[in-house]
Amino acid sequence: xxxxxAFARVFRNSYRDSVELMQIAAEIExxxxxxxxxxxxxxxxxxxxxxxxxxxxxxxxGAGPNDLVVAVAAADEAVADTAFERAEDRLSGPGxxxxxxxxxxxxxxxxxxxxxxxxxNLVLVSTPGTYxxxxxxxxxxxxxxxxxxxxxxxxxxxxxLKELAKAKGLLVMGPDCGTAILDxxxxxxxxxxxxxxxxxxxxxxxxxxxxxCLIDRDxxxxxxxxxxxxxxxxxxxxxTMMLAALDRLAADxxxxxxxxxxxxxxxxxxxxxxxAIRAVGKPVxxxxxGGDPEAILAAGGIPAVTFEEAAARxxxxxxxxxxxxxxxxxxxxxxxxxEEAAARxxxxxxxPGQWRIRGLYSGGSLAGEAKLILTSVLGAAAAKDHEIxxxxxxxxxxxxPHPMIDPRLRNEHLLAAAMDPTTAVxxxxxxxxxxxxxxxxxxxxxxxADARKAARKEGRQLAVVASVCGTDSDPQGLAVQESxxxxxxxxxxxxxxxxxxxxxxxxxAAASGVAPATAxxxxxxx
Amino acid sequence: xxILESDRTVVAARFSDAVPALMTRPAPRPLRVxxxxxxxxxxxxxxxxxxxxxxxxxGLPNGILVELGSDHRALGMRAGMAVTAxxxxxxxxxxxxRIVLPPGRGWSPLFDPDACRRDAARRRxxxxxxxxxxxxxxxxxxxxxxxxxxLLEGRRLGATDPTSAWFGPRMIGQPELLARAxxxxxxxxxxxxxxxxxxxxxxxxxLIGLGPGLTPSxxxxxxxxxxxxxxxxxxxxxxxxxxxxxxxARTTAVAATLLRHAAAGxxxxxxxxxxxxLLDPDRLTATPAMERAAARGASSGIDCLVGVLxxxxxxxxxxxxxx
Numbered sequence: 001x002x003x004x005x006a007f008a009r010v011f012r013n014s015y016r017d018s019v020e021l022m023q024i025a026a027e028i029e030x031x032x033x034x035x036x037x038x039x040x041x042x043x044x045x046x047x048x049x050x051x052x053x054x055x056x057x058x059x060x061x062g063a064g065p066n067d068l069v070v071a072v073a074a075a076d077e078a079v080a081d082t083a084f085e086r087a088e089d090r091l092s093g094p095g096x097x098x099x100x101x102x103x104x105x106x107x108x109x110x111x112x113x114x115x116x117x118x119x120x121n122l123v124l125v126s127t128p129g130t131y132x133x134x135x136x137x138x139x140x141x142x143x144x145x146x147x148x149x150x151x152x153x154x155x156x157x158x159x160x161l162k163e164l165a166k167a168k169g170l171l172v173m174g175p176d177c178g179t180a181i182l183d184x185x186x187x188x189x190x191x192x193x194x195x196x197x198x199x200x201x202x203x204x205x206x207x208x209x210x211x212x213c214l215i216d217r218d219x220x221x222x223x224x225x226x227x228x229x230x231x232x233x234x235x236x237x238x239x240t241m242m243l244a245a246l247d248r249l250a251a252d253x254x255x256x257x258x259x260x261x262x263x264x265x266x267x268x269x270x271x272x273x274x275x276a277i278r279a280v281g282k283p284v285x286x287x288x289x290g291g292d293p294e295a296i297l298a299a300g301g302i303p304a305v306t307f308e309e310a311a312a313r314x315x316x317x318x319x320x321x322x323x324x325x326x327x328x329x330x331x332x333x334x335x336x337x338x339e340e341a342a343a344r345x346x347x348x349x350x351x352p353g354q355w356r357i358r359g360l361y362s363g364g365s366l367a368g369e370a371k372l373i374l375t376s377v378l379g380a381a382a383a384k385d386h387e388i389x390x391x392x393x394x395x396x397x398x399x400x401p402h403p404m405i406d407p408r409l410r411n412e413h414l415l416a417a418a419m420d421p422t423t424a425v426x427x428x429x430x431x432x433x434x435x436x437x438x439x440x441x442x443x444x445x446x447x448x449a450d451a452r453k454a455a456r457k458e459g460r461q462l463a464v465v466a467s468v469c470g471t472d473s474d475p476q477g478l479a480v481q482e483s484x485x486x487x488x489x490x491x492x493x494x495x496x497x498x499x500x501x502x503x504x505x506x507x508x509a510a511a512s513g514v515a516p517a518t519a520x521x522x523x524x525x526x
Numbered sequence: 527x528x529i530l531e532s533d534r535t536v537v538a539a540r541f542s543d544a545v546p547a548l549m550t551r552p553a554p555r556p557l558r559v560x561x562x563x564x565x566x567x568x569x570x571x572x573x574x575x576x577x578x579x580x581x582x583x584x585g586l587p588n589g590i591l592v593e594l595g596s597d598h599r600a601l602g603m604r605a606g607m608a609v610t611a612x613x614x615x616x617x618x619x620x621x622x623x624r625i626v627l628p629p630g631r632g633w634s635p636l637f638d639p640d641a642c643r644r645d646a647a648r649r650r651x652x653x654x655x656x657x658x659x660x661x662x663x664x665x666x667x668x669x670x671x672x673x674x675x676x677l678l679e680g681r682r683l684g685a686t687d688p689t690s691a692w693f694g695p696r697m698i699g700q701p702e703l704l705a706r707a708x709x710x711x712x713x714x715x716x717x718x719x720x721x722x723x724x725x726x727x728x729x730x731x732x733l734i735g736l737g738p739g740l741t742p743s744x745x746x747x748x749x750x751x752x753x754x755x756x757x758x759x760x761x762x763x764x765x766x767x768x769x770x771x772x773x774x775a776r777t778t779a780v781a782a783t784l785l786r787h788a789a790a791g792x793x794x795x796x797x798x799x800x801x802x803x804l805l806d807p808d809r810l811t812a813t814p815a816m817e818r819a820a821a822r823g824a825s826s827g828i829d830c831l832v833g834v835l836x837x838x839x840x841x842x843x844x845x846x847x848x849x
Contacts, residue, residue, distance in 0.1 A: 043735025479821030
């Protein structure tokens, strides 16, 4: 970009919280011709900082501490005016969407629904699997995209549906697709995340949820999150919908960065997806859990080992930072210095004979990621001795609600794990958002208290490590849920990967009988 | 928008003890709505603010806790709207809403003189300061990159740590914020440890209005620091009274109100809860208390926590804590 000039506009008596201001700034910075943008209250101290950043213009003379300054370094005045109009647009409303606008209607067939709403272009199918294919076919034949929440759809049906969709230029998200956010509308299990310029495609529901929540926490936002169903990258299905979604995001002007999330695809599908990445023309972050980073790099993609790293790398690109914000993006899944100190301290309270990690997961992809981290930190042979259960798997949910909805199944396992004298750490995921339990943290906190009591009776302490996948805008509220778990003595981590890394550190420390370390805890007096 | 046909009367859950006196002046007092947020409504009064907040958010100095739904912006109130306060009642005629104070005494935002002031509390703090800071740094890092939370990571990251954000996606002001806030807090600790009131006032002045947000990070940190001094009964707790000059010209109205209360020893219930947790005989209460404190605002809770920890360190280093 050529030379830029500082411009500013003052919005009198305008109040917004800092997260919202940062998001508006990110939106303005994405405009062509804008090099930098900042939104701050015009206090004398902040004006000094604006001046140090070269962003203090004459327009801010006379602005007071209750006025908001939108400062931009832009190529010319016309560009700056566009930026200010965008800011004004965002600042004029109360913020957030109006949930009360939706109207409730009563249609019984796809045809009736389409007749009622002629702009409709998507059908959500959530019938039992036996009927799902027929409903999805009806929708596709009418030229409608399909979000197929139903499971137990045979793979032959999936292939047929996806081939038809491909021929018609439509998307079939699923079957067994848990998560999508389309044009800001959450479908299935999804979180309330801010909109932005990162497009996600995932064959993994909780993977999509974890990445979208961490993107939101990094201050960036999501343009679209497209779930394709867990079997899409199977050799027989061929990644048809991941490729179709990738094409859509490549053509979407609101998407600047793309993230692909999946378990490692079949070899032939990998080759196809990597070839498509080469042709996209936008940065593509690829998180194929346990996949080969070299092949992704060779295809021009950006490999990410964990969901957290995928989110951090995409956010850094979307927000124009040269590097991800912190060691979140490190490919080294070991915990940081403070996590290690906390782990050593926790391990010091365990009794001899307590060594095993018991992961009780509600999200399948999160469980998969935890296994990967344990293998990486403890080594493949040692990791096998620990146990990571995916309680959302069909094996556990026959005739019972999914543990993201009903906590009872997991609570039973929690108590059983506590009774096992070898259990050192219980590792948990807590998934918030639309569709999930109203108060998963509260339900777990009670179960943890019971489990601890049972272990204490036998002279043992229990370490409980968890991460909460959610945002403060979710119906359950991230902060509220984290507070409940913290009050129950749970060691909380920012992401599932970090929680697993902490659990692994505790297991390592417990196995080596490490005494409480003092070196890592002596930083109190600066 | 919600349009009410006739006045709705809502009985408040709780109120701070200064509120009835504000409302029993010659009535009805004509007032104006200052600002409306998801969780609070501020009313301009006597150069400060009277705040209506949700019961679950806890008591505030000059605050009324009242259940008005999950998003106050949906009530149809706007800044500048007329309000009248009379004996025990606030009336918002434009949205047909009356809020009535319940009978009984209000909540006191002052610290209990005996709560945290004993030598035992000081010894507890000296024993656990290290592990509390480790936990605090983890909480801050997990919750937000905004504000002065990275200062909790100490010398290892220091004032030029590139991992935090201030304004804008490229975090333009961030190194400046951390450098300035870090220096001011160090100066403030030194001033309190050496009993130097003019130096403390100078250092506090450097924090005012500094940083992002509706309550700039520097103000939140200063409120936390003052809370630690007041909770421990430190002889320098009152240094900010009168020493900070015209705060309203230097920070936002919301922050200026909180600072004036803090200088006078009045703090939100969540700050009381934080200090009680940090100094409780059971050391396991510290982390949950910090988690609850950190959940407040985008970065306000963490910023306040930074100030509280520095304030406790400063108080514990000198002779002031033990009476």
